[in-house]
Amino acid sequence: MIDIDFPIVFILLFIINNMMLNRLSKKYSFFDKKLMNYLYWYHLLFFAIYFMYSIYNNSDSLLYYLTVGNKGDQWPELFYTGTRFISFFAVPFVYLGLSYSSVMLVASWFGYVGFVYAYLYFRESIPINVTVFGRFDLLTLLLFLPNMHFWTASLGKGALIFMGLMVFTQAVKFPQKRIVALLIGGFFIYMVRPHVMLFVLVGVMIGILTGKGKISIGIKLLVLVASIVFLAAASSSILAVAKLENSENVVDDFEQFSDTNSAKLESSAKSGVSMASYPLPLKLFTFWFRPLFVDSPGAIGMFSSVENLIYLLLFAKICNRRFLRFILKAPYMVKMSIIVFLLSSFALTFVMSNLGIIMRQKSMVMYFGFFVIYYFLAQEKWEQMQRLKERNNAVALNA
Template identity: 30%
Template sequence: MNLSFRHALFAYHLVFTLIFFGYIVNYGGDALGYWTLQADSSQGAETWIEYFGLSTFFIQWLNYIPSKIFQLPFWAGNLIYGMLTAFAWLKLYSYVVKQFPDIPILALKTIFLLPNMHFWTAGVGKESLIWICLVLFFVHMSFDKKSLAIMCLSIVGMFLIRPIYASFLIFILCFWGLMHSPYARKYTYGAITILLGILVLALRQTLLAAHLPDLSWNSLQTYLDFQMQFLGGYQANSYIPMEKYSFSLALFTFYFRPFPWEGDGIWLFMAGVENILGCLLFVTAVVLSLKEKFWDNKYILVYGMLFLILLSILGSQVLNNFGIILRYKSVAMIFLYLWAINTVFSVLKLILAKHFTK
């Protein structure tokens, strides 16, 4: 039965590859530019090596051979990305099934079929590559040499795609190592010192990419204001005045909006339904967790949620468009859903156990 669901999950994800392809062809998007190597031509690159760089330059470099050398069409590129990310979904599902026996399998399957996460990780784009790196990082959180090597490679990949996310992962790796390392302190502290040095370099690269002279509050505020004005200038249908929101409302908006009635079109409506379900699930989990003083310390929950929190703090301050918010959070909301559903069913199990032992 579990094997048949794995097949269904794989096929389900590829359906979203088809939907993603149709959406980009009809409405446009960065994905087509990534595949045709025209999303950012400021390098003036002509050869494969000249295309190499960070962020958009990297994804264009990655697409150079299949797109320009093999002349594969855009639909084929989406199929390649979709199949790679489908395997990442299967890997995460297999891991979660083993790690969370208290979650009813039907509830777990439902979480893995929520549409927004699949849509944005199903085709040519940075989110697909980010998704693969995140899955490899979090399912290999272990101190054996192979797992540590995979985690480090995931960080390298993330740095090439989105340096600020790599900074988040390096911070998480440092904190995780400090809290759980089985090695002698001198080795642990030495490794963390090296990682902190790499973190400084990653942050420096992030500053350069954002054209920030330093990490002062004035520089950050100037950048945030510019980012909001830049996105606000498009005045898209899904524009929201995030710059006018309080910090808490901006965070809530990042996590749980749009609601079904706040957007135009079937896609924003479906995303809104998913947001309401996620919000209700999260609130229920928080109430039950506080009531029973329950907290699950599994690595993928604690550190996956930490990544999402860091992402949400950043996103809530620089994004003001529902469509972009849905895309940015798509790679990490699975951690909130897993935490919430695991908390709900674990606490219910504790409550029932107390009831029947009275």
């Protein structure tokens, strides 16, 4: 339960958070500090929900915390990509004497930072407000999606990688000016999920090479060379995620790994779905939009089904020829986002057969898809405004 150190940590994080928001509001003229404060308390609500959930259910968060107690004196050995890194992250806080509830709160705050940078990622590239479903501001709707907050409000991979992804992506817009943010974001992505770093860097390289933008040739070359060097140096760690570091046939061995892992998840979980025989479009549909009411695993699944319906309705807005023309001429941030979204979705569909895990895993990639949808709808609105302006000007000239 809540320990005596919790109020102290709560107050310190509140002060640190206000300092961060004040700094960002001075740096970015569009920054809505009031909205971010609302988002802060909203995220804390999901921290409280997840914390109560972790007390009465088996939770990875508690396991990470207990690992520190058992191996805290071997801290360097925990500095390894994947699961062990979460315990490595928790060690300094545990050594300071913080309780489980306080460490959970700290990790939850890192998840909140991800939402702040998601806001910057969207708003910096898309200054136009878009309304959906008649009356809802799209960016506000996306920032307050409950499933996203639930899986990023605890000590675990979700909070740290989401923060890393959003910090890195926001920094990529101006890489020459945001090197520190690039390094911090990239560090967390790689340490939590090395294979996701692969998808991100491939997306960055393709986006820079094919998308429109004002990045100079020198910066493009620097980013491309740095990405290639990193991928070459980290290839063993990335392949090790699927135990392919010593493989002589990566494609065949990955197929075998995905079939084996998928079968394990399906047989060990009540919410398992047999995706092995699904065609690729149905696999992707399952990853993006399920559970949907009829196959919801429990109360959380029903709650998630409502959100998945929103996803489905948003994605329906890009199912037209105009979107295809838009993608061909899109700026590099859009092309990067769609490549990261599709690559991550494609890879994860081959190893996911558990709706509960799918709900958790997709939280780290859905914002890339939402960014593409938002940009497309904003572009449509801008073009409509331009046509209206030209029509009004023509009427004024003929008057």
